[in-house]
Amino acid sequence: MNGPQDTGWFKSSFSNTxxxxxxxxxxxxxxxxxxxxxxxxxxxxxxxxxxWAHLVRSVR
Known part of the structure; x- marks a missing residue:
């Protein structure tokens, strides 16, 4: 696979779908x-x- 991997948009498993x-x-x-x-x-x-990593660490 060439290029960076893209996860696509996703929601947290804690989200109300x-x-x-x-x-x-x-x-x-x-x-x-x-x-x-x-x-x-x-x-x-x-x-x-x-x-992003800093934000996630800060809210934990």
Whole structure:
């Protein structure tokens, strides 16, 4: 497989999948991760892998 691996958009296993009130995340190997609100999938933000890891550590 050529190029970075892309996970596609996914929701946390803690999300309620019966509604659209979820944060979705997409990991793309070697490039920033993307985060979006499932209610507004055309908007979102990008963060470096290091910034994402820091965020996850901070909220744990």
């Amino acid at each position: 019966s509604n659209d009130n979820c944060v979705e995340v997409r990991f793309i190997g070697g490039v920033p991760v993307a985060v979006r609100d499932s209610k507004n999938p055309s908007a979102g933000l990008h963060a470096t892998s290091a910034a």
